[in-house]
Amino acid sequence: MAKDITIYTTNTCAYCVMVKKWLGAKGHSYSEVNLDDHPERQKEAFEMSGQLAVPVTVITKDDDSKEIVVGYNLAKLAPAVA
Amino acid sequence: MVKDKPAVMDATSHKIWDLVTIGAGPAALSAALYTTREDITTLLFEKGVIGGLAAITDWIDNYPGFPKGVAGLELSDNLRLQAERFGAVIELGEVMSITDKGTHKLLATTSGDIKARAVLIATGSDYKKLGIPGEAEYFARGVHYCATCDGAFYRGKKLVVVGGGNSAVQEAIFLTRYATHIDLLVRGDSMRASEVLQHELNDYKDKISVHFNTTTDEIVAKDNVVTHVVSTNSKTGKQKNIITDGVFIFIGLRPNTGFLKDTKIALDEIGLIKSDSKLETNMPGVFVAGDVRSGATMQIASATGEGDTAALMIREFLHDLK
Numbered sequence: 294m295a296k297d298i299t300i301y302t303t304n305t306c307a308y309c310v311m312v313k314k315w316l317g318a319k320g321h322s323y324s325e326v327n328l329d330d331h332p333e334r335q336k337e338a339f340e341m342s343g344q345l346a347v348p349v350t351v352i353t354k355d356d357d358s359k360e361i362v363v364g365y366n367l368a369k370l371a372p373a374v375a
Numbered sequence: 376m377v378k379d380k381p382a383v384m385d386a387t388s389h390k391i392w393d394l395v396t397i398g399a400g401p402a403a404l405s406a407a408l409y410t411t412r413e414d415i416t417t418l419l420f421e422k423g424v425i426g427g428l429a430a431i432t433d434w435i436d437n438y439p440g441f442p443k444g445v446a447g448l449e450l451s452d453n454l455r456l457q458a459e460r461f462g463a464v465i466e467l468g469e470v471m472s473i474t475d476k477g478t479h480k481l482l483a484t485t486s487g488d489i490k491a492r493a494v495l496i497a498t499g500s501d502y503k504k505l506g507i508p509g510e511a512e513y514f515a516r517g518v519h520y521c522a523t524c525d526g527a528f529y530r531g532k533k534l535v536v537v538g539g540g541n542s543a544v545q546e547a548i549f550l551t552r553y554a555t556h557i558d559l560l561v562r563g564d565s566m567r568a569s570e571v572l573q574h575e576l577n578d579y580k581d582k583i584s585v586h587f588n589t590t591t592d593e594i595v596a597k598d599n600v601v602t603h604v605v606s607t608n609s610k611t612g613k614q615k616n617i618i619t620d621g622v623f624i625f626i627g628l629r630p631n632t633g634f635l636k637d638t639k640i641a642l643d644e645i646g647l648i649k650s651d652s653k654l655e656t657n658m659p660g661v662f663v664a665g666d667v668r669s670g671a672t673m674q675i676a677s678a679t680g681e682g683d684t685a686a687l688m689i690r691e692f693l694h695d696l697k
Contacts, residue, residue: 303524303526303527305433305446307424307431307447307448307451307523308424308524311423311425311467314467318467332527335527335530345621346524367422367467
């Protein structure tokens, strides 16, 4: 089970909108870090994902382990938040 | 009087949908607007972004009705809202195959098997890959196909943009809001971009350097960080390293028709779907509209128009079924 979900986004990223829409449709709440508003947190997103891309979704599980999904990838996102 | 219909259904709401669209880009959303207003039950399947490539385009200046232009994301969202207003249902998932069962089509999807009396294929297209060394290896770590998604990671950095068409020029201009300098590598000796965009490009001479007759041969990295692109001037044969922090590639489109490989739906030589004057494919009841149709002009405005035309043809087809 996901205890916490954080999404790193930018203002113009359509895939970020899709991740938020999908999580919302599945009843998951999430917090958002907008990298256009907080460019100082870009490094943090890169260090977590290893990629220079958004969306980055960080799923913290009940046992505090983290799973990271880059992009709008339902095949990875669905099991990660289940 | 116009009556709004709330979209409260999901893919399993009907035993047989009147229409299932594969894709939810401008063509499918426009078709859905027309069909739902005729009480044709309509389900749209989208495996990527609602709005398709239009949604990931920074700014659209050539869609009628927006004298100041419109953000791709905003246009897509408006198309979605308008279709949903009349009852269109959007399912986030993928259609893997279509089988003609005579009275209906059977679609194998990530949400299970779905039955439809008519199908509209509007899967659009995606950006082509260069197929050069380094491209796949450094994808999303220095190699990108979506400026509006990943451009923000290049604040204060140098970039290479590959391509000479509308997308390449428009996205290069968009990326100037982040990058200090952009080298635009164009394979041919002239731009394919519209005159308007080429004029606009002239305003960015201090930030965008255009290199014509230049092939992009390799993307090179050191310690997993992209450092330069190896390019060749096709006139002189001279090779040159172009220092960069990242590469954005916009070299044209390839149709999203891979899921049709086991069907008998006819494709042309580049993989676009063939249709007749009613936008119907060679599988009766399966229609096609937008960028994925052979002969399409690959414009958002023409995609919405084709979607509307297909909707009217589908209405006729469904009427004749009764």
